[in-house]
Amino acid sequence: MLWASGHGAGGGACLGLATRGFGLGARTSRKTGAVGVRVYAVVAAGGFRRYATYRVATAAGVFTNTVFGFIVAYTFTALWDERPQLGGYDLSQAVTYVWIGQALLMTTAMMGGGFENELMERIRTGDIAIDLYRPADLQLFWLASDLGRAAFHLLGRGVVPMALGALAFDLALPADPLVWVAFLCAVALGVVVSFAIRFLVALSAFWLLDGAGVAQITWLVGLFFSGMVLPLTLFPGGLGALAQVLPWSALLQIPADVLLGKHTGWGLVQAYGFQLGWAAVLLTAGRLLQSVATRRVVVQGG
Amino acid sequence: MESDFIALDGVEKVFDVRRRTGRLRREKTRVRAVDGISFTVPRGEMVGYIGPNGAGKSTTIKMLTGILTPSGGRVRVAGIDPARERTRLARHIGVVFGQRTTLWWDLPLRDSYRLMHRMYRIPDDRFKANMARCVEQLDLGELLDVPVRQLSLGQRMRGDIAAALLHDPEVLYLDEPTIGLDVISKAKVRDFLRDLNAERGTTVLLTTHDLTDIEQLCKRVMVIDHGRLVYDGALAGLHEVGESERTLVVDLERELPPVEVAGARVLKVEGPRQWLAFPASVSAAPLVAAVAQRYPLVDLSVREPDIEAVIAKMYADRSAL
Structure with a gap:
């Protein structure tokens, strides 16, 4: 296994959230007005602090990320010694890719484990009912919460492994602060795409009641197609081409390539466009599914 | 409104x-x-x-x-x-x-x-x-x-x-x-x-x-x-709706066969004490008077039906329909 988990804020985390009356409500929400932006700021801050609460879990996660980072970095070193320029990366870029992967593993939730377990649990138990009578939008609410979580994971689980990796290996990190800014933008977009996928997965619980199976398949697929196992540029022919157009490449492959300076100028715009396009498509799909699903809110447990 | x-x-x-x-x-x-x-x-x-x-x-x-x-x-x-x-x-x-x-x-x-x-x-x-x-x-x-x-x-x-x-x-x-x-x-x-x-x-x-x-x-x-x-x-x-009954508990001077009065039925006899059930919607006074007139009465008390029993009975009645 190339990845490590250890997030702590799972449990029975409960938070009422809400949706605007969907379906019927699409019409009425215009009249009543959406909730202010500030509620989502509070939700994002809450998402951040919920994960920040579990310090020991975070420390354990950082440790594991670092250990796996070392293992994979040495493996890649051996591989690139045999096949220099594999996938278009030189050795130091390949090792950098490993540490970016470790830093973003939790941030863009490549292996899942964010809000979706909680949301599925709420759907299964019927707690979703309380979430529906409040004046906030279900999808935006969870998006805000997930952005807060991602911000914490970037700082709490990303910075330290990356710094330790940089101490131990010769990493190809850019000196230009603008590249770092461009990287952070790509990460943010990656989080949104990741959220949109997981939101769809979570909503499947409305039909399946237990969405764990779907979730597991999605994580496996996601881990592979995000480029966490190996950079997607390594895969030959059709598989490589397919992997690079699937939404998961927005989670790691694209942010990593931005930091490694593979996307600049117009190429950077195209990369962002790719991420934005998937985000728009998947968020819209989530929205449609939500409107169908909330009409289905049935009496789970009276 | x-x-x-x-x-x-x-x-x-x-x-x-x-x-x-x-x-x-x-x-x-x-x-x-x-x-x-x-x-x-x-x-x-x-x-x-x-x-x-x-x-x-x-x-x-x-x-x-x-x-x-x-x-x-x-x-x-x-x-x-x-x-x-x-x-x-x-x-x-x-x-x-x-x-x-x-x-x-x-x-x-x-x-x-x-x-x-x-x-x-x-x-x-x-x-x-x-x-x-x-x-x-x-x-x-x-x-x-x-x-x-x-x-x-x-x-x-x-x-x-x-x-x-x-x-x-x-x-x-x-x-x-x-x-x-x-x-x-x-x-x-x-x-x-x-x-x-x-x-x-x-x-x-x-x-x-x-x-x-x-x-x-x-x-x-x-x-x-x-x-x-x-x-x-x-x-x-x-x-009233639950057709519940109140209970009149009478203590007689001695052991007697079950009391016979109109509008009530005997639930239980235990030595000189007897339990009589009567509809909760009617007054207890005529019943008490009737018993006192015909039997050697020492003491009595009236028990109200408790609300839980009433509701339980209501549910049961409706389920039986």
């Missing part, structure tokens, strides 16, 4: 339930969870809404919050059609589900209130005033900085009730607010609700299995069973 602040008119909710009957075959059955309910609740009233499990209580509450759309009939809360304008209604109502929480599990109680502040766009001064009132009356002062997961059930429930009230709802739906609470916590919650209703005129619809809640809080009670309203009136009136 004041007299029919909450109004239901012939409300129905039908669910299609698919049941597996064979390997691939599925049978669709229609379940009428709510089957033609009509009632009104005037502003400021506190009403108990009771019924056995699966009677349709929660379904009714869900239609009143707008998260379920009725299959038929008409619902209005504060003049709003809940299913159509759920978001607008949300600002007028507060909901507490005893077995569920709206609080942020991992974070201090205070953070959940901050969320309510923004979500319901409560003006700062109102928020402060309401917080101060809830903290004082629900005794939350020391709990504000404690993560919700560390709260006891009673503390969490008080926290949830406060969360439902910060935006000054005109209607409060309470679904089992005292479930699992100890006696002291129950009393605290009841006192708070009584004050809320008296001081702020909040309309309260209370669903519970604990009839003491109803006895202490509600003058009016509605009983629902199999999706229909089977009783709507004063708590005391339930006795």
